[in-house]
Amino acid sequence: MTAERDATGFGAPVTVALTGASGAQYGLRLIEALVVANREVWVMISKAAHLVIATETESELPARPERLAEALIERCGAAPGQIRCFGREDWMAPVASGSGASSAMVICPCSTGTLSAVACGASNNLIERAADVALKERRQLILVPRETPLSAIHLEHMLSLTRQGAVVLPAAPGFYHRPSSVEDLIDFIVARILNQLGIEHRLMPRWGDSASPKA
Numbered sequence: 413m414t415a416e417r418d419a420t421g422f423g424a425p426v427t428v429a430l431t432g433a434s435g436a437q438y439g440l441r442l443i444e445a446l447v448v449a450n451r452e453v454w455v456m457i458s459k460a461a462h463l464v465i466a467t468e469t470e471s472e473l474p475a476r477p478e479r480l481a482e483a484l485i486e487r488c489g490a491a492p493g494q495i496r497c498f499g500r501e502d503w504m505a506p507v508a509s510g511s512g513a514s515s516a517m518v519i520c521p522c523s524t525g526t527l528s529a530v531a532c533g534a535s536n537n538l539i540e541r542a543a544d545v546a547l548k549e550r551r552q553l554i555l556v557p558r559e560t561p562l563s564a565i566h567l568e569h570m571l572s573l574t575r576q577g578a579v580v581l582p583a584a585p586g587f588y589h590r591p592s593s594v595e596d597l598i599d600f601i602v603a604r605i606l607n608q609l610g611i612e613h614r615l616m617p618r619w620g621d622s623a624s625p626k627a
């Protein structure tokens with residue numbers, strides 16, 4: 413995806429949905445990185461994801477979309493209007509229809525529940541519907557599941573989504589960059605997502621770009 417500017421002055425919007433799998437930090441860091449890349453970011457956070465965020469991080473984010481946007485703008489140092497948030501049944505949001513403005517979508521982290529709903533086209537909430545729209549419009553859709561071990565149901569859904577054109581990018585960081593912190597592990601996955609989106613970043617060098625993977 414190119415970084416052409418729209419009327420807002422930001423690069424093309426990217427939709428980020430956080431669902432209730434462990435690994436909320438991946439999604440929050442992804443939003444930060446997209447802000448740094450001067451992208452407009454459209455955010456949806458499921459009810460279960462709010463619980464995971466409160467459990468795994470120091471933050472407790474507000475549920476109401478307007479308040480959530482304010483909190484994320486402050487947290488990420490974003491410009492006014494750079495982050496927009498949509499609620500569970502905000503069917504008037506641009507992501508709810510194929511005629512809305514186009515954006516790549518990342519579900520990060522992606523619960524097996526949402527994975528299954530997207531694979532089946534359930535569209536029972538705005539996250540599921542936005543993913544369904546991305547698939548039908550042949551837009552970029554990246555799912556970042558975190559579960560272990562995986563059942564045949566999970567694996568079949570991942571195969572089905574991959575065959576439909578989505579990218580399944582498990583939250584399974586490598587260790588060849590010699591991580592010295594949890595942040596290094598988070599950045600490994602976020603860098604992979606940004607690579608998929610074609611967005612420049614400085615989170616970690618690409619393989620082969622430097623003699624030392626830690627440079």
Ligand SMILES: Cc1cc2nc3c(=O)[nH]c(=O)nc-3n(C[C@H](O)[C@H](O)[C@H](O)COP(=O)(O)O)c2cc1C
Nearest residue numbers: 431432433434458460461467523524525526558559
């Ligand atoms: C602290 C916590 C951690 C969880 N970790 C996972 C997980 O790693 N993977 C997963 O698929 N579900 C996990 N779950 C269960 C999901 O949150 C649950 O299935 C929920 O219904 C998903 O809803 P959502 O997809 O609408 O967010 C976790 C739940 C909690 C409270």
